[in-house]
Amino acid sequence: MQTYDLFAPALTLADRYALFAQMRSEPGLCRVEPFGAYAAARYEDAAAILKDPRRFSSEALAVTAEPAWLGPNPVAHSMLSMDPPRHTPLRALVTRAFGPTGMARLEAQVRQVSEELAEAAVRQGEVELVDAFTFVLPRNIIGAMLGLDPSTFSEFKRWSTNMGMLTSATTEAQYEAVRSVVREMRDYLTEVIQARRRRPGEDMVSDLLQAEVEGQKLTDEQLLSFLFLLLPAGMETTTQVLGNAVLTLAQHPEQLELMKADKAHIPRFIEEVLRCEPPTQLSFRMAMQDVELSGTKVPAGSLVLGLVASANRDERVFEQPECFLPGRDKGTQHLSFGYGVHFCLGAQLARMEARLGLEALVSRIRGLRLCSPEVQWLPGFSIHGPAVLPVELLPA
Ligand code: HEM
Secondary structure, three states: OOEEEOOOOOOOHHHHHHHHHHHHHOOOOEEEEOOOEEEEOOHHHHHHHHOOOOOEEOOHHHHHOOOOOOOOOHHHHOHHHOOOOOHHHHHHHHHHHHOHHHHHHHHHHHHHHHHHHHHHHHHHOEEEHHHHHHOHHHHHHHHHHHOOOHHHHHHHHHHHHHHHOOOOOOOHHHHHHHHHHHHHHHHHHHHHHHHHHHOOOOOHHHHHHHOEEOOEEOOHHHHHHHHHHHHHHHHHHHHHHHHHHHHHHHHOHHHHHHHHHOOOHHHHHHHHHHHHOOOEOOEEEEEOOOEEEOOEEEOOOOEEEEOHHHHOOOOOOOOOOOOOOOOOOOOOOOOOOOOHHHOOOOHHHHHHHHHHHHHHHHOOEEEEEEOOOOOOEOOOOOEOOEOOOEEEEEEO
C-alpha cells in the first residue's frame, strides 16, 4: 500500500486536491504521514469513521493534542476527545446555549458587529481583511458570549492561529509557539473562571459554573478544558470560512452579482464554500479494536483520519465535485461540520456569522480585488484558510 505525505512542505492547494483524488481512486483506506495513520479519503468511509465512536474513538485527540514535545494540554480532555457515555451529559449541558433560541438572541448583535466592521473596512478601501473583519467578527461574538473583557482580546489571534498548528507543528519554533500559547491560555482562562466564581455575570462561563451534570457541578478543570476548546473553535474556523468566502468571491465575481440581486443566495454560497474549502480539513480517531473497513484491515490502536476535505469532493456523492456550484444537489451533505455525536456545536452560530458578515460586506461593495495574486495560506495542514487577506474593496 502506498503511503501519502500530507504535510509535504511543497504541496500546493491544487496538489493537495489532486492527491486526494488519487487517494479516492484506491479502494479502502490509505496510509499517510505523519503519524503513520490510516486515512479515509472517500465520503462513505470518512462518514463511517466519524459516526462510529465505539470502533473509532475520539480519544485520539487526547494523543494528538498532547504530543511529547508539549505536555499537558487541557483541550485533550475536552468533550471533543470523549466518547459516549462520558461525552453525552457534557454535550447536553452546553447544547442549549447554541440552539435556535440562543442563536435568535444573538442575531441582532452579530448583525450589528458585522455592519460596523464592514462599514469601517469599506471606508478604508485597501484593507487587510483578516485583521479588519474575518477574525474580528467571530472573536467579538465568542468574547461577548463568554463575557470576556474586550481589552484582553489583543493576543487572541496569535493564540487561535498557534492552537490551529497543534497537530501539524513540525519545527522547534512551531513547538515553542504552541507551548507558550497553552501556558498563556491556561493562565488567562483560569483567571476568568476564578473571577466569575467571585462575581457571576450574564454570560456562558457563569452559567456553566452553576450548571450540573448528573447532579454534579463541573469542576474548574472540566470548565477549563471546555473553554480551551471553545475559544479557538469559536474564532479560528469561522474566520477561515469567511476568508475562504472572500477568496472565492474574488475568483467568481458573478457570485457577487447573484448575492446582491438576492440575499437568499448567500447561505447557498456559504455551504458551497464550506464544501469546497473546509476550514477543518480532517478529524482524528483511534481504532479501538482490529477493524476492517472497505477491505482495509486497521489494527487496534491505529490513528485513523476522516479526510473531510477529500470526502467533500468525492465524485460518488457530488456531481462535478471540482466545480463551484452553490445550491447544488446534496449541497448541505458536506462533512465540514463533522458527523455523528460530535457534529459541530457551533454550526448554527458559524453559519449565522458567515451569512450576516457577508450580507454586510456585499451590500456595501460593487467588487473586490486581491492585492496579491499569491494567497498566503495558514501554516500547517489541519486548518485551511488565508493567513492574511489584503484586498481592495470597491464601494457600491
Ligand atoms: C465554519 C466554522 C466551523 C467549522 C468548520 C467547525 C468544524 C467542526 C468540526 C469538524 C467538529 C467535529 C470534530 C470531530 O468530530 O472530531 C466541530 C466540533 C465542535 N465545534 Fe465547531 N466548527 C466551526 C465553528 C464553531 C464555532 C463558532 C463554535 C463555538 C462557538 C464551535 C464549537 C465546536 C465544539 C464545542 C465542538 C465539539 C462538539 C462535541 O465534541 O460534541 N465550532 N466543529
